[in-house]
Amino acid sequence: MNHPTPAGTPPASSLLKLDQVTVWRENTRILDRIDLDIPVGRHTAILGPNGAGKTSLLKLLVRQFYPSIDDDGTQGRVSILGRSDWPVDQLRCQMGIVSQSLEHEFLSGRSGRMSVRDVIYSGFNATMLSAFGPNMTPAMKEAADHAAHSVGVDHLADRRLETLSTGERRRTLIARSLVHRPPVLVLDEPTSGLDLAARHQFLQTMLQMLQMHDLTLVLVTHALEEIAPPIGHVVLLDSGRIAFDGSKADALSSDRLSRLYGVPATVHQHAGGWYSASVG
Numbered sequence: 001m002n003h004p005t006p007a008g009t010p011p012a013s014s015l016l017k018l019d020q021v022t023v024w025r026e027n028t029r030i031l032d033r034i035d036l037d038i039p040v041g042r043h044t045a046i047l048g049p050n051g052a053g054k055t056s057l058l059k060l061l062v063r064q065f066y067p068s069i070d071d072d073g074t075q076g077r078v079s080i081l082g083r084s085d086w087p088v089d090q091l092r093c094q095m096g097i098v099s100q101s102l103e104h105e106f107l108s109g110r111s112g113r114m115s116v117r118d119v120i121y122s123g124f125n126a127t128m129l130s131a132f133g134p135n136m137t138p139a140m141k142e143a144a145d146h147a148a149h150s151v152g153v154d155h156l157a158d159r160r161l162e163t164l165s166t167g168e169r170r171r172t173l174i175a176r177s178l179v180h181r182p183p184v185l186v187l188d189e190p191t192s193g194l195d196l197a198a199r200h201q202f203l204q205t206m207l208q209m210l211q212m213h214d215l216t217l218v219l220v221t222h223a224l225e226e227i228a229p230p231i232g233h234v235v236l237l238d239s240g241r242i243a244f245d246g247s248k249a250d251a252l253s254s255d256r257l258s259r260l261y262g263v264p265a266t267v268h269q270h271a272g273g274w275y276s277a278s279v280g
Ligand SMILES: Nc1ncnc2c1ncn2[C@@H]1O[C@H](COP(=O)(O)OP(=O)(O)OP(=O)(O)O)[C@@H](O)[C@H]1O
Pocket: 025, 026, 028, 030, 048, 049, 050, 051, 052, 053, 054, 055, 056, 057
């Protein structure tokens, strides 16, 4: 159920284009004159030390942050899927989002009392409301069942979100993020808090998603193990600036990551195009 571009508009070639974008918060320049272009179809991982600005970059993509006016009066430009004038609700329908901040939002207030089924349904209109009720079509119900099944939460459909374990909750949000078959998938540290098995299962699900859907993945992660083989491009962020933007093979070198994190890092390459890193 991809949401088509408006009639007569050619499909966008760029998912996210930032032109001299600065973001200030509380007297801190958290993103500093960033230029970046993530084309549609190029799965991209964003890596960097704590506080480097990774989540802030994603917030520009989902319109939680806007460019600030800089000291000299200039304001950068953000274009998403070829447009800079998205109404937020329409934009969010183009995306599947899994992040801890979304999870916290769901758990605060009444959303936590929603059933797993309703949380998944809410993905259709990218809200935190189970607004559909009788408006759910059989095709939508089928898509929701399929999404729940594909991440193994079908048996939890009637459970309230707030009663689930971290792994079950994360899987529910993954199902919600995919139910409307969005063209863009935004994952912000999707495996944080997951145990070894749940993390492995998540990676398998992510690989399946990349094969099943025609989507572009943007992944923020601290773990090189999560930068799955189909992700060919890496952006390294450091103190609100882009330290590197290029191929995964060039990005993930021991020298580069040692400089980025300020520790002696060793990158290990494994069969099938997987990576990991160790320190020392
Ligand atoms: N709303 C805000 N108000 C004030 N400072 C903020 C705000 N949002 C982010 N920051 C600051 O901006 C910097 C970048 O934060 P961000 O969450 O983007 O980093 P990150 O790279 O995702 O970090 P982590 O890896 O720890 O999740 C941090 O110093 C953070 O404290």
